[in-house]
Amino acid sequence: MGRQKVHALDGVNLDIAPGSFTVIMGPSGSGKSTLLYLLGGLDRATSGQIWVNGKELEGLDENDLGIYRRKSVGFIFQSFNLIASMSALQNVIFPMRFAGIPRGERHKRAVRLLNQVGLGKRALHKPTELSGGQQQRVAVARALVNNPALILADEPTGNLDTTSSFAIMKILKELNEDGRTIVVVSHDARMRQFASHMVYILDGKIVSEAEYEEASSFEIPEDDTEE
Amino acid sequence: MRFWDLVSLIFENLSRRKGRVVLTAVGVVIGTAAVVLLVSLASGLQKSATSNLYGIDDLTKIEVYPNYGGGMYIEGPGGGSTDTMKQLTTSALQEIAAIDGVKEVIPKEYLMGGAAIRYGRLENYSSLMAVDTDDLANMGYKIDQGSTELRKGTAVVGSWVVQNFYDPSVRPGQEQPTPPTAEDLLNQKLRVVLTKWSSDGEEIQKTINLQVIGILQEGRNDGDGSIFIDFGELTTLNEWFNNGKRINRNKDGYNNVVVKAEDVDQVVAITERINELGFMAYSPQSMVEGINSYFIILQLVFGGIGAIALLVAAIGIANTMTMAILERTKEIGLMKAIGATNRDVLSIFLGEAAGIGFLGGLGGALLGWLGSKVINVVAMSFLASQAQSGGIPSGLNAVTPAWLLIFSIIFATLVGLLSGLYPALRAATLAPMMALKYE
Numbered sequence: 138m139g140r141q142k143v144h145a146l147d148g149v150n151l152d153i154a155p156g157s158f159t160v161i162m163g164p165s166g167s168g169k170s171t172l173l174y175l176l177g178g179l180d181r182a183t184s185g186q187i188w189v190n191g192k193e194l195e196g197l198d199e200n201d202l203g204i205y206r207r208k209s210v211g212f213i214f215q216s217f218n219l220i221a222s223m224s225a226l227q228n229v230i231f232p233m234r235f236a237g238i239p240r241g242e243r244h245k246r247a248v249r250l251l252n253q254v255g256l257g258k259r260a261l262h263k264p265t266e267l268s269g270g271q272q273q274r275v276a277v278a279r280a281l282v283n284n285p286a287l288i289l290a291d292e293p294t295g296n297l298d299t300t301s302s303f304a305i306m307k308i309l310k311e312l313n314e315d316g317r318t319i320v321v322v323s324h325d326a327r328m329r330q331f332a333s334h335m336v337y338i339l340d341g342k343i344v345s346e347a348e349y350e351e352a353s354s355f356e357i358p359e360d361d362t363e364e
Numbered sequence: 365m366r367f368w369d370l371v372s373l374i375f376e377n378l379s380r381r382k383g384r385v386v387l388t389a390v391g392v393v394i395g396t397a398a399v400v401l402l403v404s405l406a407s408g409l410q411k412s413a414t415s416n417l418y419g420i421d422d423l424t425k426i427e428v429y430p431n432y433g434g435g436m437y438i439e440g441p442g443g444g445s446t447d448t449m450k451q452l453t454t455s456a457l458q459e460i461a462a463i464d465g466v467k468e469v470i471p472k473e474y475l476m477g478g479a480a481i482r483y484g485r486l487e488n489y490s491s492l493m494a495v496d497t498d499d500l501a502n503m504g505y506k507i508d509q510g511s512t513e514l515r516k517g518t519a520v521v522g523s524w525v526v527q528n529f530y531d532p533s534v535r536p537g538q539e540q541p542t543p544p545t546a547e548d549l550l551n552q553k554l555r556v557v558l559t560k561w562s563s564d565g566e567e568i569q570k571t572i573n574l575q576v577i578g579i580l581q582e583g584r585n586d587g588d589g590s591i592f593i594d595f596g597e598l599t600t601l602n603e604w605f606n607n608g609k610r611i612n613r614n615k616d617g618y619n620n621v622v623v624k625a626e627d628v629d630q631v632v633a634i635t636e637r638i639n640e641l642g643f644m645a646y647s648p649q650s651m652v653e654g655i656n657s658y659f660i661i662l663q664l665v666f667g668g669i670g671a672i673a674l675l676v677a678a679i680g681i682a683n684t685m686t687m688a689i690l691e692r693t694k695e696i697g698l699m700k701a702i703g704a705t706n707r708d709v710l711s712i713f714l715g716e717a718a719g720i721g722f723l724g725g726l727g728g729a730l731l732g733w734l735g736s737k738v739i740n741v742v743a744m745s746f747l748a749s750q751a752q753s754g755g756i757p758s759g760l761n762a763v764t765p766a767w768l769l770i771f772s773i774i775f776a777t778l779v780g781l782l783s784g785l786y787p788a789l790r791a792a793t794l795a796p797m798m799a800l801k802y803e
């Protein structure tokens with residue numbers, strides 16, 4: 138598309154184990170987001186292969202890719218991407234409308250998840266009436282509604298203050314402990330404490346990779362500053 | 365995505381941008397209302413035109429007249445006109461009866477001279493007529509009082525004849541007595557005074573008596589102003605006018621015959637066939653069909669004018685949807701990220717465009733329908749004032765059939781759907797990552 142050919146990713150060979158907590162780090166423009174979008178089926182690689190759970194993503198047509206995103210992946214974005222006209226509850230319900238889940242079930246599940254991220258009392262508020270941290274928790278709840286095995290988060294704490302960031306990290310950690318595979322792109326050094334798998338990217342190449350036996354050596358302090 | 369989830373999402377999205385949706389739909393409202401109103405007017409005009417047609421009572425009837433040759437036709441090049449005179453002779457009648465689909469061929473005769481009809485002191489100059497059938501009801505004439513079975517010395521009277529009696533002794537300016545009613549006339553005697561002139565200018569009169577055995581209903585046909593008598597009796601009277609010379613049907617033929625078709629659908633073909641045989645055939649049905657095709661064209665032209673308005677509205681919808689996609693690029697990316705397929709996105713945006721068309725169509729159908737009601741009320745009061753000043757009220761009104769309303773709503777929805785096609789395809793095929801990065 139550009140006048141110059143850019144290889145956002147080049148020669149990346151990465152294995153992500155089920156149930157792992159992978160944190161991808163690297164300078165701006167190194168290709169972290171590109172890698173995440175490729176994993177989530179939001180973008181297609183010009184060459185190479187991505188296998189998820191025995192399925193090759195490049196081989197899926199657009200509709201199947203949509204089904205893959207719906208069933209297997211939960212996305213969390215830096216900028217939350219909530220729909221402004223919908224309440225927190227409606228935002229969480231939104232993906233289930235595409236999935237064809239019946240009304241009553243949708244509502245029950247959304248309420249449960251909002252309670253899980255500690256926003257049960259704010260369910261009927263619009264995004265503009267919520268703080269950044271609260272909005273991101275709504276987004277986390279939304280990512281979970283279809284019960285995906287893979288959670289992809291692109292700098293989920295990038296727009297948040299320290300306290301809110303920490304709350305989100307804690308939720309991600311809990312999700313990982315439930316058995317979900319987490320892949321997080323982050324600039325936040327504290328995220329490292331939760332990782333079972335660290336990946337460093339520079340100019341589209343993996344320059345360093347490390348796996349830890351013990352997923353977390355970091356003791357999460359009890360802080361319930363919000364609500 | 366389930367159908368009702370899709371529908372509810374579409375209407376939520378539309379209600380999110382009420383102002384713009386309403387403004388866009390106004391174009392559709394105007395277009396649809398124009399279509400409904402203009403087509404209603406055209407079909408109203410059609411209805412009143414055909415219902416005002418003279419002799420429309422029985423559409424299976426064909427009136428056939430002899431062709432006297434020349435005169436009626438423009439002469440061909442070289443001045444050689446085909447001067448063949450085609451009389452409705454007995455053999456001609458057999459020829460006509462042999463045409464496919466002809467049920468009956470019934471001769472009809474008129475009195476070939478002047479006759480004054482007297483009822484007491486009252487007088488009337490209605491024409492005498494006879495049909496060669498046992499029962500006038502066979503010809504589609506409907507009885508109001510009495511019977512339609514004529515014998516010698518009896519008469520069946522058309523509805524207008526009754527009101528046309530006047531007293532010749534009343535001077536201008538003086539009040540005429542009220543004419544008799546149908547009940548008054550039934551079973552009464554009429555005196556018919558025939559007048560002819562001998563070759564040396566002498567006036568010769570003949571008077572016959574007729575008993576009124578029936579009064580016809582108003583049929584908006586030739587029966588209304590006529591007095592029907594027995595066919596043989598009329599022939600005798602015509603022979604009297606003809607100085608006692610016998611009328612030879614094999615040579616002189618009949619004044620007029622009525623051909624009845626088995627089915628309305630065959631009428632036009634039979635009429636053409638009779639004309640090909642060289643006679644002059646006329647059927648109300650061919651006129652009705654001519655008028656109908658004229659009004660179908662009128663409806664198409666009127667509908668076309670409305671459709672142009674809808675086309676402009678379609679451009680408005682396409683524009684609104686294109687703008688919506690620019691504004692909602694990020695939302696489209698998000699929908700895809702959380703599991704919407706391309707098909708879902710396509711359905712949503714197509715549905716929104718169709719929804720604008722549907723809402724506009726609904727409003728337009730309602731507006732057009734109300735508009736035609738208003739036209740009718742205005743036309744009524746106008747015609748009423750005309751009628752007071754002596755005019756004859758013609759039936760100008762707008763007729764809005766239910767199919768027109770349903771069709772126009774469906775049409776407006778389709779217009780919306782079509783104008784949303786390109787924007788919706790663009791939305792559906794947006795690359796999700798690019799859409800998410802879009803600011």
Ligand SMILES: Nc1ncnc2c1ncn2[C@@H]1O[C@H](COP(=O)(O)OP(=O)(O)OP(=O)(O)O)[C@@H](O)[C@H]1O
Nearest residue numbers: 138139143144145164165166167168169170171172
């Ligand atoms: N659509 C695109 N067309 C061309 N180049 C692109 C496109 N998207 C990204 N790039 C390039 O690919 C490279 C990687 O981009 P990417 O967004 O993955 O970086 P990142 O590591 O997420 O950076 P940041 O930390 O700033 O978000 C960059 O050099 C970027 O300019």
Ligand SMILES: [Mg+2]
Nearest residue numbers: 169170171291
């Ligand atoms: Mg990035």
